[in-house]
Amino acid sequence: MMVLDICRSLIFLIFCFLAHVLSAQITSCNSNDLRALTDFQYGLNSDPDSQGILMPGIKSWNTSDCCIWDGVVCESWPAGLNSSMRVVALELSGKDLRGRLRESLVGLGKLRSLNISNNILSGSLPAKMFKMKNMEVLDLSNNQFTGVFPGKCDLPSLQFLDVSQNYLSIMDTSICINSTSLRHLDLSMNNFSGNFPTGFDKCTSLTHLILNSNKFSGILPDDLFQLQNLQWLQLQDNSLSGSLPFCLSNSPTIQYLNMKNNSLTGLINLLSKFEIS
Numbered sequence: 001m002m003v004l005d006i007c008r009s010l011i012f013l014i015f016c017f018l019a020h021v022l023s024a025q026i027t028s029c030n031s032n033d034l035r036a037l038t039d040f041q042y043g044l045n046s047d048p049d050s051q052g053i054l055m056p057g058i059k060s061w062n063t064s065d066c067c068i069w070d071g072v073v074c075e076s077w078p079a080g081l082n083s084s085m086r087v088v089a090l091e092l093s094g095k096d097l098r099g100r101l102r103e104s105l106v107g108l109g110k111l112r113s114l115n116i117s118n119n120i121l122s123g124s125l126p127a128k129m130f131k132m133k134n135m136e137v138l139d140l141s142n143n144q145f146t147g148v149f150p151g152k153c154d155l156p157s158l159q160f161l162d163v164s165q166n167y168l169s170i171m172d173t174s175i176c177i178n179s180t181s182l183r184h185l186d187l188s189m190n191n192f193s194g195n196f197p198t199g200f201d202k203c204t205s206l207t208h209l210i211l212n213s214n215k216f217s218g219i220l221p222d223d224l225f226q227l228q229n230l231q232w233l234q235l236q237d238n239s240l241s242g243s244l245p246f247c248l249s250n251s252p253t254i255q256y257l258n259m260k261n262n263s264l265t266g267l268i269n270l271l272s273k274f275e276i277s
Contacts, residue, residue: 029066029074033087036107037066043102057095071095077110089113093139097121101145103128113137117162125150125163130175133157141165141186148172149187155179162186164210173199176206186210188234193217196240201226208232212258216240220264229253236260244268 041061060070066087067074073089087108093115100123105114112134122144130153138158142165149163151172158179169191176182182203193215200209201223209227212234219242220235230251236258244266248257 028064028085029072030077030084030086032107032109033074034064034066036104037061037069037072037087039102039104039107043104044097044099057092057097073113075110086110090115092116092119094118101126101129105129106132108132110134112157115139116143117141119143121145124148125168127152130155136160138162149175149190149192151175153179156181158182159205160184164188164190166190168192171197173197173202176200176202176204179203181205183229184208187214189213191215196220196224196238198223200224203227204229206230210234211238213237218242220245225251231255234258235262238262240264 041058044058058070060068063069066072067085071090071092072087073091074085075088077084077086088110089112090108091113094117097116097119099121101116101121103126105111105126106128111132113136115137117139118141120143124147125140125145127150130150132155134157135155136157137160138155139160139162141162145163145166145168147168148170149168149172151174153175155175156178159181161175161179161182161184164186165188167190168187171187171192176199180203183205185203185206185208188210189212191214192211195218196216198221200206204227206227207229209230209232213236215238216235217239220240222245225245225247231253233254233256237260240259240262242264244259244264246266246268248254249268
């Protein structure tokens with residue numbers, strides 16, 4: 001009887017151990033993800049005013065399981081008994097984050113959504129961050145980023161990109177070449193200048209293009225109006241000139257068009273959805 005009890009106890013202990021191991025695999029974040037987020041955190045704490053203290057928006061980022069941190073969304077990957085939790089989204093809008101973005105975010109290999117809008121992040125945008133294969137949503141709006149908008153992008157899954165309300169000054173539309181799934185592109189309220197760029201026609205899935213409140217000049221290129229899925233176009237508050245293309249009047253897709261406060265000429269059917277002057 002004693003031997004039987006010992007066997008039962010051993011079986012129970014083995015079961016508990018396996019359950020603990022399995023639970024740890026499923027609930028703890030991936031070590032690569034933890035390393036990437038920790039380095040990202042260091043970039044925030046490098047702000048001169050932070051003095052090494054965790055900012056209020058990420059005070060929970062002080063445990064070894066990043067999947068329970070505020071703003072971090074994890075999913076089991078891959079499905080099955082041997083799965084681990086991978087970071088698939090960062091929702092950090094309006095967290096009063098300061099400092100700089102670090103390239104370490106590229107280590108989040110399964111990241112699909114990054115929202116760090118409405119913070120006080122500054123410096124240049126890391127080029128490597130625009131080569132994340134699984135990224136679908138990227139919102140960097142309303143910060144203090146400066147310099148170049150990375151042109152040599154490779155974001156084949158990207159559908160939504162918003163870098164509005166920053167201080168970017170150099171632009172490259174080659175993002176469209178390797179980001180053919182892009183549907184929403186907002187580059188408004190930056191410091192882009194010079195002739196209106198060509199190449200947006202390569203964004204073949206684009207439905208929303210928002211470029212207002214920059215310093216673009218010159219005429220609108222023909223390729224802009226080859227976007228067959230375009231529904232929403234905002235170009236107001238630039239220095240554009242030349243004639244409006246007649247095709248705008250007959251567009252079967254455009255639902256909203258705003259070109260106010262430019263020097264454009266020509267005639268177009270004025271519908272309630274169009275604002276042109």
